[in-house]
Amino acid sequence: MSSHDAHHHSGHSHHEPGFVRKYIFSTDHKMIGIQYGLTSLCFLLFGFSLVMMMRWQLAYPGQPLPFLGKLIGETAFPGGVMAPEFYNQLGAMHGTIMVFLGIVPLAVGAFGNYLLPLQIGAGDMAFPKLNMMSYWVFFVGGVTMLCSFLMPGGAAQSGWTSYPPLSDIAPTGQTVWLLAMVFLITSSLLGSVNFIVTCIQLRVKGMSFFRMPVFTWCQLVTAFLLLLAFPPLEAASVLQLMDRLAGTSFFMPTGLVISGEQAHVAGGGNPLLWQHLFWFLAHPEVYVLILPAVGIIAEVLTTNTRKPLYGYNTLVYSIIFLGFMSFVVWAHHMFMTGMGTTLSSFFQATTMIISIPSVIIVTTFLLTLWGASIRFNVPMLFATAFLPMFAIGGLTGLPLGLTASDIYLHDTYYVIGHFHYVVAPGTIFALFAGIYHWYPKLSGRQMSEFWGKVHFWGSFVCMNGIFMPMFFVGMAGVSRRLYDMSLYAHAKSVFRLNEVMSISAWSLALFQIPFILNLFISWKKGKKVSDNPWDCTTLEWATPTPPPHGNFAHPVEAHRGPYDYAGDTQEFVPQNL
Amino acid sequence: MDELIPYIYKPHPVTGITNGKFGTWLFLASEVMLFGALFSAYIMLRLGSESWPRGYQELHVAWAAFNTVVLIFSSVTIVMSWVSLKLNQFGKFRLYMGLTILCSIVFLVVKGIEYSDKFHHEHFPWTSNFFAVYFTLTGLHALHIIGGIVVNAYLMFPGSKLWKENPEQFTGRIECAGLYWHFVDLVWIFLFPTIYLL
């Protein structure tokens, strides 16, 4: 116990904090990580439920939705049938909630917060109080975002992209969306400052940059993306709030006639201004969605191949290059806005260039498998599946990044298939892998392997069932964000695929039930395991389980690189030895 | 806490700065992106418009010039407040920080007079994009000034308790506050010519 004193407040005896200080307003990065984790998982579930309702309307247009139709009420479901405006609300809120309240808080707020200090040997984040604030501001932002549904006229319904003038003239829910975004961006800002300072200043002795685990590198680059890319969206949100609340015309051009009435605004604004500011964030944002996943995969793959990661240096340079390039591709989302050939050629070129580091990352992971001794536990199943799923997502980005093919495919279902492959069976699978992988470090117990495999196989089949047909629906020419696609002749030939997608989506939901139960039941009833059950080398496994306040029972130093695996379960050397 | 988290008030051997200072610089980088985005919006709107008045035709250059001097002076006084701490003169610190806050308030008062003068002449944010840009950019800047006043006032009074416990850490905080303040000043030095003079 005496070595524990070294980590106490100097000169004060350590009192065990009360319930509120320990669990609600904790400044310990591990507790904050768990708070982020639980909250974001709830938001993910909620965002998923929204699209499950949408999928009913898509498969069976005009049919009353059983039970929920009556329950939710006449405004959203007149006669039990989903109203088009409610469909649009579900679409906009699904995207927003999944990205900003689900994936990023889970991948960065939960995984990053919990593991970053541990992997670099630090006792906590550089700014623990700021860390706590960042969680609570996120929480307030999340609740505010959900309140969008309670506004007259309904929730935000102009897509997660909120293009004006549509979003400028949309009902009140859009204003609440903008306010919520301001909170969420603030939370993200506080978090990213913390991550960068922690990673650069608090690395333990011997932990040089090129000895950091890939997971840590990914969190560092992600933090830079969040720090520098979010402010333009904050600026844009302020401008849109001004348009909506103060009647300005930042995005309202002259001469608008809306529903037969001339718009009473000064005019002179530019709808494309919003698009540039939005996508300046939103493109780096998608790399924020994938990079932490890449980090998790690197850890899980390497551990379960029992050999060093292939091409560590190349991988790290690719990740840094990817982060940098992500700032100069944004207008590939805007090829159809009447862009000139010079600008579009620039963005087409940068988009092609950015595919190279992505290919390198996948290749590095694939090559890590060569000569391995592969253990197929549940984390490894998810990590292995990530590779082809992310590949499909990445490859389908090619015809979208090439301007000429984008003419046809822009704003069709092909795009929806493309990005969902990257985020859903891509990032979310990586997050699942991470949860199964690090669960023993938090709880001292392992999640059930059997139910984990059920979860994996069910999710894998259903994910493909939902998103693969989308490429065909898009190739047929069907636009995005259609409440009912059956009014289009070109949709008729692929319409039946909607039922396949919807049944897959509902089945995917069913397969999450074993996961949720596994998560909670294993906490008390799971198989007890040691401090390092997977025999990993990285520093987070050198702590007691769960890591105490201050993290390490004894001061640690890094004496080697992060992946000193030598072929077998017992032949590995942890980083601190 | 200092053993749990190193480099709170001692600089890191390689980066040469404390955590707080590093964090402040990063925060300022994000603020550069924020105001950069707003300036870009201004440029895009102005270049795309059919007509745009000259700043000096619609706005009071003299008042804004006065404000510029006031703000630059306040940047000097906040440095002096930090220097006072370095010279172990806590009283002088309070004096200079107080002057800084006073200058900020003067700035806001002049801004308030400017705004009400505009309103009096029926110039509102919704009147034209020129005024939309004027009110939004100077308004957001003014919000940052208010934020600075809150932080500086806190450091001058309740926050100054830290001076007794850990003078090094407290001096570091004043340095960070100064950095932020210089940034706010710098934004104004860009705002003034681009909005009032061009």
Next chain:
Amino acid sequence: MEQKPYGWWLPINASANNGGIDQLINLVHIFMAVLFVGWGIYLVYVLVRFRARPGHKAYAVHKHFRLPTWLEIGVAIIEVVLLVFLSSPIWFRVKKDFPPEKDSVLVRVVAEQFAWNIHYPGKDGKFGRTRPELVTGTNPIGLDRDDPDGKDDITTVNILHVPTGKPVIVYLSSKDVIHSFSLPVLRVKQDAIPGMMIPIWFEAAKTGQEFQIACAQLCGLSHYRMSGQLMIDTPEQYATWMAEQEKELAQENAGSDQTAVPADTNSPAGNTSNEGSPK
């Protein structure tokens, strides 16, 4: 050629000038399939060959593989080829190689929530002025019939007739929010942005009366119903249709002359032929 215009892949390509887009899409997908199948075979192979089993150890250190680097370079080269030799020429042609106006059919399309307003210049080949103040229920584009250029303009709602054999230039804009003018069978797509007038061009090669205009940018609650009719006529059919429109317009003009309505710029012109109603 095809019995069915729509299937599970690209629909019928009725254009004369946009065949390159189909070529590019198909080629890129072949490239993607080769990469994916290649990676997939490798993945299955390693998962089987290098699975953990008694007596099997992983290599502790392995050599640097050179093949992946060459493959990587190959991928990059193919991407450059696709970009420089396929995508860019097509894109430049679509964006810059406009046919001369005098050799083309000119038409303005003004999108609104939730209809496509189509505006032809008539015999004089000149578009009449439009002003937002003149917009009414029967004059959705605010056409000024007192403008001499506007007297013979033909307007329709949701009905676009184009002939084969002649390029068409569409001047696209929007009255209210961003829409996107999409003609899937002609491989045409362009965002209709209020405050901007964006020209696009295409040439149709296959006739058909069943094709559609689709809206490809979320524009409000009836975005899903914002379809229009695209009728690709033979030159003779097109001329017949245009003559009919001109005759109707002349009759309406004659009718309104007789009712001695003063030439007031603010009165609804009422001289549009509405073959479909705005949704």
